[in-house]
Amino acid sequence: MILPVFAFGQPVLKKKALDITSEYEGLSTLIENMWETMYAAHGVGIAAPQVGLAIRLFVIDSIQIMEENKKAEGIKKVFLNAKVIEETGDLWAYEEGCLSIPDIRGDVERPQKVRIQYYDENFKKHDEIYEGINARVIQHEYDHIEGILFVERLKPLKKKLIQRKLNDIKVGKVSADYKIKFARL
Numbered sequence: 023m024i025l026p027v028f029a030f031g032q033p034v035l036k037k038k039a040l041d042i043t044s045e046y047e048g049l050s051t052l053i054e055n056m057w058e059t060m061y062a063a064h065g066v067g068i069a070a071p072q073v074g075l076a077i078r079l080f081v082i083d084s085i086q087i088m089e090e091n092k093k094a095e096g097i098k099k100v101f102l103n104a105k106v107i108e109e110t111g112d113l114w115a116y117e118e119g120c121l122s123i124p125d126i127r128g129d130v131e132r133p134q135k136v137r138i139q140y141y142d143e144n145f146k147k148h149d150e151i152y153e154g155i156n157a158r159v160i161q162h163e164y165d166h167i168e169g170i171l172f173v174e175r176l177k178p179l180k181k182k183l184i185q186r187k188l189n190d191i192k193v194g195k196v197s198a199d200y201k202i203k204f205a206r207l
Contacts, residue, residue, distance in 0.1 A: 026203040027203065039076045039077050039169070044145040059073060060121075079101070083096070097152070101138070102143070106161070115130065115131045118172045123173060124197070138152070191204075
């Protein structure tokens with residue numbers, strides 16, 4: 023089932039998400055719905071707060087954005103109770119966007135590598151290092167479960183330039199080609 027994506031201004035997007043257990047009711051259905059929602063919105067990742075749940079869960083499929091000869095380097099994974107252990111390497115800028123913030127993109131600087139511990143959908147523990155675009159997508163989605171939005175990482179001038187658009191999103195003055203849920207002000 024395709025779920026509505028919670029838009030900028032929704033309080034759940036600013037909450038630090040909570041760990042869950044393997045007994046979390048409906049977890050496998052929620053994960054399936056998140057995959058379906060992400061693909062329907064043409065995203066490469068989506069976090070539980072973006073569908074209204076303040077839990078530490080996100081899914082990523084970077085395979086779809088890899089160049090044809092690099093598809094094998096992409097990842098398609100579920101991350102539960104993730105914890106970034108270390109971010110290393112030079113900062114590199116890359117234009118990011120977000121399903122919760124339609125029509126706004128901007129360059130975000132992030133470290134090239136990330137070491138992350140997490141559980142998969144079977145609650146098997148992993149400790150892995152990712153780099154490049156995989157690290158970037160993980161860092162972006164990880165920010166969501168920490169209550170951080172990519173627009174907070176933009177340079178001050180860019181933040182100022184997008185303020186009106188952000189205010190418009192907050193009050194529902196934006197359209198997207200996927201279901202979106204706006205804050206009630």
